[in-house]
Amino acid sequence: MPMVTASLKLSWLSLGEESNIHAQCYNRQRMTFRRRLARTEATGDESEKREQTNRAIQSLMVKHDPILLFASRLLSPQKAEEASALYAWCRRLDEICDSEENSSKPELVQDQLDVWQERFDDLWSDETKEGARKTTRVEPTATTYYSEDDFLMDLALKECIERYQSSGMLTRKPFDDMVQGMKSDAVEKRRIRDMAELELYGYRVAGTVGLMLLPLLLTPEDDANDSSSTSAAEAVKTAREPATCLGTAIQLVNILRDATQDAVLGRIYLPTDMLRAEGVTEEDEAKWLLEAAVGEGMSPAPDGYKRVVEKVSNRGYELLAHAEEGRSTLPGPFGPLLVQVIVELYRDYLEELKRRGYDNLQGGSGSNKGTMDRVKISGLRKAQASLRAIAKVLIDSKQTSILIQFDSLSDFLPQLYKYKL
């Protein structure tokens, strides 16, 4: 690709010339992207391109989220493709923030997120009222170019968007909100002011996933029929709140789980106002950030710190309870079952944290990156959690056929075992 050669040759150019060339290359790539999108063109054989798209998405799933590869097999082929396209967009966005190359360069991450959002503007059809977003100034760099696989994955997302956008079931808000959430992480010293900010962050990076998925989960396959899409739109409205609660709860639990890992990156997600009210000082924080960075074990967490962990954990329980109550807003039996399995697993994690006296700083840090002995739940407990979920959904729906339909349970349990919770 000439772009790569160009970026290699740039080393002897002055900085001004370099950014000028990047700007030209970036603008050229963007124009080509828009032109190809407008023609909805994937150049070449249609089925070959579809296979290439699926391969690209699957390799992302295998690397990051194998359990979703399994979960997508529970959906119809069309819904699986749509969910996968949404996944690919979210995962590549998250990769911008997590990339090794970008670590400790928040301004670079901010620039790449601006480019990502500008790219999303091109994907979101201009025909809608929401289409025209005022874009920010973008500073392209050698790392902001996209590959053919990226184009194909974006094209798959565009197809998904076009399917659900006109009914108003899919809006661009969750996409913009997720980018916003990622941007809030790309700062030097990441802190959270209070519980409201923590929940907003949880909604932005995880609650939004539920909102993106609802339209496709709630629309029948033959959605061309007007009356069915009207009722699907109603169903989406009802399901929004529990779906958001579930995503936000997942993120709160992830935050409690990854406290040491985040401390290695200089990040503290527990609300500062709650920590101060419990007597945890900036010096205490500096001490555990240093210990996490050195990686030779953490001192026991102070009592005030553990009380804050307990409060955040209690909020996690509440959000999980809302999600559980709302599980029947999804079509059964798989929708409610999926929600219930997640609820049981994440609740189990909170139980384990309680058993350990709310000290989530003990265990892995440094080269162990939070995995050594951190609070986690065993394969056996994951299996018990899924059986509990099946029993609850069974009692709820009085459907015995669910066990027969869920014949891939033997595939599911090993997947769950590998899942990193």
Ligand SMILES: CC(C)=CCC/C(C)=C/CC/C(C)=C/CC/C(C)=C/COP(=O)(O)OP(=O)(O)O
């Ligand atoms: C394919 C199926 C069945 C569903 C797709 C469901 C979707 C859209 C999932 C997107 C999930 C995603 C990648 C969200 C991005 C933001 C986020 C909360 C990432 C956190 O990922 P973790 O794996 O917890 O942490 P790491 O970033 O450390 O990997």
